[in-house]
Amino acid sequence: MHAHIAEAVKKPDLISLAPDLACLRFETMKIYSALGAVRQLLESGAVEPGDTLVDSSSGIYAQALALACHRYGMKCHIVGSTTVDRSTRVQLEILGATLEQVPPSRNLRLDQELRVRRIAEILADNPSYHWMRQYHDDIHYTGYREVADAIDQDLPTGPLALVGGVGSGASTGALATYLRAAGRDVSLVGVQPFGSVTFGSEHVADPDMIIAGIGSAIEFRNVRHELYDRVHWVNFECALSGAVALLRTSGIFAGLSAGAAYLGALWERRGDDSRTYVFIAADTGHRYVESAYARHEQALDIDTLKPHEITSLDQLRHPWSTAPWPATAS
Incomplete structure (x- = not known):
């Protein structure tokens, strides 16, 4: 079970x-990626239950991280692409995760840059938040x-x-x-x-x-x-x-x-x-x-x-x- x-x-x-x-x-x-990363962060003491984890996502990772946070008693905030669909948005809301979507962009590069820029702003205002860095941190392996x-x-x-x-x-x-x-x-x-x-x-x-x-x-x-x-x-x-x-x-x-x-x-x-x-x-x-x-x-x-x-x-x-x-x- x-x-x-x-x-x-x-x-x-x-x-x-x-x-x-x-x-x-x-x-x-990406549930494997999110669960493995959150578990390792908790075991190492880098985060504690109740902390807020934040990251950028075009959709799949957002749901995965929200489920991992639900599993381990964490809070979750997602800076999402415009490609995050309604089904995912509703699930995130019910799971207790918060989502903010960047404005529509002319291309993928601008969309990703806007999301990363917004995360930097969030971290500056909330230094206790932990950025999961799914694009950069080897912990996701x-x-x-x-x-x-x-x-x-x-x-x-x-x-x-x-x-x-x-x-x-x-x-x-x-x-x-x-x-x-x-x-x-x-x-x-x-x-x-x-x-x-x-x-x-x-x-x-x-x-x-x-x-x-x-x-x-x-x-x-x-x-x-x-x-x-x-x-x-x-x-x-x-x-x-x-x-x-x-x-x-x-x-x-x-x-x-x-x-x-x-x-x-x-x-x-x-x-x-x-x-x-x-x-x-x-x-x-x-x-x-x-x-x-x-x-x-x-x-x-x-x-x-x-x-x-x-x-x-x-x-x-x-x-x-x-x-x-x-x-x-x-």
Whole structure:
């Protein structure tokens, strides 16, 4: 029996789509990150029950941190993006968390800068608050050890390829780190939207992209670039097509980042069939119904899609590019 709903909701399902292809499907992945970080902060004495934790979020982390605070008797304040939907806002309110959303912005960079600036103002006025720094603090790696252990136990021995979105870096980076420490041969493939600075695509815009959680318009300091072996840059059209294909073929209703990761895993698998491929579905598709899934008739046949193989970042182009990392950094 679980002591709290957060402990139950956090557990992912490992779903086999083929003998060498699996989906690691979460209801909301960042609960692992938030629970692990809050627990470690309490154990170290950095915070105490009743303290206020504050952070920025585009939606998923807000719910995760609110649940973690509810679990451990903390107060929670979120500076949210305009992408935080009504369902999340209502849950935060009932859980006792407070949310303030920054004004609508022209682009993701301005949105993230406004949120970070607002947090600085809040901390100046409330020095007792603790900033969780989900984009910068390696403490958010801690919670994923349990997931890595489960993957190691549930999948056959042998080489793995882990494919997933790179936002703060804590999820894919942490899973690869813990699996490698356990002795696994792991190839780590990161998925990015165009326009993200993390892997150098800020010069290629994608005005339709709404996957704020896997890209960054400002530097995220807890992304460990040396952990990644390959990167895929995927635009909205391809991510939508991948997500629709995933739902149609497997019944898995997941977010746009899962659609992009699914495409990446299928492509990598075509080139190397010696590994078991695991791609991450970080959240469900519910918040993307109107913005993406309602346009499912526009989805492309994914068998007709293939990425541009590039050798330098100045070759990046729509709708989908891929390259080894860090060869493209030169």
